[in-house]
Amino acid sequence: MKHGAIFDMDGTLLDTERLYQNTWVELAKEFGQTPDPAFPRAVCGSSGEHMLEIICTYYPEVDAQRFMDSCYTRVAQAVETSIPKKPGMEEILSYLRGHGVKLAVASSNAHTQIEKNLRLAGVLDYFDAVVGGDEVENSKPAPDIFLLAAQRIGCAPEDCYVFEDGANGIHAGVAAGCATVMIPDLTPATKELRAVCTAVCESLSAVRTAIETGEL
Structure with a gap:
């Protein structure tokens, strides 16, 4: 051992990973994008600059920082009382x-x-x-x-x-x-x-x- x-x-x-995966899809639509089914898996486990790079690769037209922040905020709100x-x-x-x-x-x-x-x-x-x-x-x-x-x-x-x-x-x-x-x-x-x-x-x-x- x-x-x-x-x-x-x-x-x-x-x-909680499902919350993130579903939120990424919801946000893509809200940001005027067609959700890319490969994106949630590609971004899984990343953070910071690396996450921003992945977002820019899949959704170059969106504000990557706002897209990332929106996901973190929404998931945090979803687990506010139970997890x-x-x-x-x-x-x-x-x-x-x-x-x-x-x-x-x-x-x-x-x-x-x-x-x-x-x-x-x-x-x-x-x-x-x-x-x-x-x-x-x-x-x-x-x-x-x-x-x-x-x-x-x-x-x-x-x-x-x-x-x-x-x-x-x-x-x-x-x-x-x-x-x-x-x-x-x-x-x-x-x-x-x-x-x-x-x-x-x-x-x-x-x-x-x-x-x-x-x-x-």
């Missing part, structure tokens, strides 16, 4: 914590929004560190966010699991040198992703089983 575990938030711990959790979330966090594993969240969201969402979900106290996309220069698929998370929990990257649901996050975890595990949500576990990550687990409950049996 590794000594550190770093979790993505949206689509991995919280069942959907992924099955097995509390169980895996309790299990790892009980075995002395240091826990972190590394999400492309702003640090304050991550803490707010985790507090609303009732799991903020499980984590030793929280790292937001606003704290690193380069967003996923660059490794910056996972390297910083590993540093904050006092573990070498190679002694950390990274649990992710999106392609950008998978590539970031691999680039950081972490044991990167994909838990598919809306992004399928393609042959290419399976080839680069350490393992694919169908759920957070399956993660626990894989650790208990020595597969991870």
Whole structure:
């Protein structure tokens, strides 16, 4: 068992990725664009300048900053009072914590929004560190966010699991040198992703089983 575990938030711990995906489609229409079905997946897990670049690539006619800000604002409003959790979330966090594993969240969201969402979900106290996309220069698929998370929990990257649901996050975890595990949500576990990550687990409950049996 590794000594550190770093979790993505949206689509991995919280069942919120669908909110983002649907909001991107709604906003494209509101901004006078024909929604590109490839855009929500391409932008998944990105933030900051990288997200703005993706928006400009798919929707060059829109104000990318306003488009991005609108999405963050709308999703934040949607989870203001309740937030959907992924099955097995509390169980895996309790299990790892009980075995002395240091826990972190590394999400492309702003640090304050991550803490707010985790507090609303009732799991903020499980984590030793929280790292937001606003704290690193380069967003996923660059490794910056996972390297910083590993540093904050006092573990070498190679002694950390990274649990992710999106392609950008998978590539970031691999680039950081972490044991990167994909838990598919809306992004399928393609042959290419399976080839680069350490393992694919169908759920957070399956993660626990894989650790208990020595597969991870």
